[in-house]
Amino acid sequence: MNPGLAFDDVTCLRGGRILFEGLRFALGPGEAGLVLGPNGVGKSSLIRIAAGLLAPLGGRVTGSGARALLAEAAALDAERTLANALAFWAGLDGRRGAVAEALAAVGLAEIAAVPVRLLSTGQRRRAAFARVLASGAPVWLLDEPANGLDSASIAMLEARIAEHRAAGGIALIATHQPIALPGAQAIAL
């Protein structure tokens, strides 16, 4: 089955305030959605709704295919080595073998044996992105993936997303930093 992700008339309520309402979009294989808007407008909430972590007040979110989430928190056990922390998640996804390749793809292969707590902000961000890569999920939900990344790492991120889309994957990306996403559907909040 082809992966897909669609919002149908979705309304989001946070803290007693309607952040957005009547939001509609649909993403098919190879497509990307770029969520734009100023701070506090509900970009992260949109990603969390897409991930199924937050229930929308109204409307429906439909989709098919496993989803992988990159959120603000890295969700990597601080005291474990980078490779082991990622292997825990890859193991849950049944893809333990994908860790080394994912680490190489984000340029962290040399520090695979370093404990997660010693990583810098940008390295941690790339490590969390490596978890998304290793999951093998066709639908990527990325919340501010470029936060804390240098320009070389942002280029790496853009390249990985392009590869993912070329392979028929979907990416929904919320960002306030410019990321090159050719042909992406803009979702303005």
Next chain:
Amino acid sequence: MIALVWRELRRAWSSGGLVFPVAFFLLVAILFPFAVGPDGRLLARIGGGVIWAAALLAALLPVERLVAPDAESGVLDQLVVRGHSDAEIAAAKMLGHWLGFGPALLVASCVAAALLQVPGAVLGTILLALAIGTPGLAALGVATAALVAGLRGAGALAGLVMLPFAVPLLIFGAGASAGAPGALKLLAAISLVLVAGCPFVAGAAMRMGRG
């Protein structure tokens, strides 16, 4: 599920989660002979109750690190995205928490029983009662941890939330240790209710916390 339980156990080990509750348990048990005096007969009589009260306090000790760190670091979010239900995550945490302190507590109770001059025959009953009751304590601990996760003063609040609910376990556990008829069965019933119900309580609390 096994991977989740294993992770809990590993976290308990690496954060001293095994050593602290057991050392705390033994210290509480040691305090009593100092407080009530070295009268062997009296100590033997209250020994079962002391061991239970100490076990309760020891089970309360690691509550703060059970759920809150995972909620903060996004681990719970990632598990939910992967399709694990909140109740399943909570059940895995309970099992991991129990494996982390339960068996060690049983071993430590033998030492505590010796300090309190509890006779060997009674020790067998105490161990059986602890083996039945500690899963209930673990379940209660995880449910409490989920309820107070992310709140200010979570540690103190955890005690206020958990200890009243642990009173039935304490009554029947200590009663069984004192040889009261039927207490063991009632202890098992209470423990079973907690083990069966707490995953859903904790799961609902974690879901609310995500809100």
